[in-house]
Amino acid sequence: MGNSCQKSCACLQSYMPWIFKACDCESKPTTPPEPTGPEPPPDQPPRIFVALFDYQARTDEDLSFQAGDKLEILDTSQESWWIARLLVKNGFARPGQNVQGYVPANYVAPYQSMEAEPWFFGPIKRADAEKQLLYPDNQEGAFLIRESESQRGEFSLSVWDGDAVKHYRIRRKDSGGFFVTSRKAFPTLNELVKHYSSSSDGLCIKLGKPCIKIEVPAPYDLSYQTVDQWEIDRNSLQLLKRLGSGQFGEVWEGLWNNTTPVAIKTLKPGSMDPADFLREAQIMKNLRHPKLIQLYAVCTLEDPIYIITELMRYGSLLEYLQNDGGSRIHLQQQVDMAAQVASGMAYLESQNYIHRDLAARNVLVGDHNVYKVADFGLARVFKLENENVYEAKHETKLPVKWTAPEAIRLNKFSIKSDVWSFGILLFEIITYGKMPYAGLMGFQVLQKLDQGYRIPQPANCPQELYNIMLQCWNAEPKERPTFETLQWRLEDYYDMDSTAYADASTFVR
DSSP states (O other): OGGGSOOOBOOOGGGSOOOOOSSOTTOOOOOOOOOSSOOOOTTSOOOEEEESSOBOOSSTTBOOBOTTOEEEEEEOOSSSEEEEEEOOGGGOOSTTOOSEEEEEGGGEEETTSGGGSTTBOOSOOHHHHHHHHTSTTOOTTOEEEEEOSSSTTOEEEEEEOSSOEEEEEEEEOTTSOEEEETTEEESSHHHHHHHHHHOOTTSSSOOOSBOOOOOBOOOSSSSGGGTTOOBOOGGGEEEEEEEEEETTEEEEEEEETTTEEEEEEEEOTTSBOHHHHHHHHHHHHTOOOTTBOOEEEEEOSSSSOEEEEOOOTTOBHHHHHHHHTTSSOOHHHHHHHHHHHHHHHHHHHHTTOOOSOOSGGGEEEEGGGEEEEOOTTGGGTBOOSOOOTTSGGGTTTTTGGGSOHHHHHHOOOOHHHHHHHHHHHHHHHHTTSOOTTTTOOHHHHHHHHHTTOOOOOOTTOOHHHHHHHHHHTOSSGGGSOOHHHHHHHHHTTTTOSGGGSBOGGGSOO
């Protein structure tokens, strides 16, 4: 279903006020769009769903709703945008609100399903569960249930007791039901949660409120209109604030349709051929992962070309690291950054897609310490004046210090050359954005690499992390680790074995 792959990004709705029409508080809602797909067969019950998050309409045909609202789904013919009817009390909606319209499919879940429960977080990692439970707005007893990482079909209960996050395995009985300790089983997870919410009964603390879901997913597109036709009118965009600039253009914070905050990359005229770019962008738009920046739309009919993506308010990871300098970001956060990037790159690896320019400058930072890989695939469509990488003056055209030797000398780009670049990215993260190979020109770097030279271990870098860097810089590409391996090694960096799970039976009632 549409809610099976939720993305992490900044919450958009706080920037868009409710739109009220001149009417009293019990006015009938405006005319909704007609469904384009079939109604449910008369012998089937209505498809009732529950809103997981607030959503503010982006177009006149969208449907605004709030978390917890019930919706009848009328049309699911589009994968990412469905037509729904808001089920309102007494036949009246909120002032000025449609009761029927398009909704992002990843914002809703079937009514009374496990996915609709506020405490169910799906297949998130243990480390991510800890990060979300330690969010300051959570209170003692905050908890969540997630799918088990190691035991398929089983679940884990994670709870914050005020001092630390404890984890409990939830197992299934052969005869049916769920249990944390074998002496007490429950027919459903709801019953299990209800019991431990009234009594700790061996847990470290009685369950309190569900963990706050701090990462609100981004809809997969700007609207239902841009799913297939994603060349949009540049007049629908407002450029509000320049966020940065680079060799090929600028990045702006902008607004689409007067409703939706977006990022807009403006490319210098002549920096790429529109036809080449559109062929690559078609692939880029279909790459969807919580740790990849989502491409929304383009403007290619005139210069400058615009690339419209989701907005990450804190800019590039490089600047973020350099501005911090170690005052707030420490090793645990640095490992988390690297793990999130590895997660996005593991997805590209699974799709047989190559980034070609992985570096801290091409990772963006959002709210709640979310990091996403950006600009994947763009390197292959930029027009380079001269790709003679041995001339130092052209080093800025092809980033020698981030690029694997075989990619430079033989033009052999692969996911393994991306792994080499990831090792340099690790160096940037651990040194708070320092330049790799400081004091060396590009051609000198190549010469030294051929002689077996590698960046020395930074002073504040743990040996285990440096070992990962060295493995990424193996001279033989096939000997470098996969991104899948890098992801689990970084996610498991802080003791993720089974001893990290508490046993409820060991606690005194």
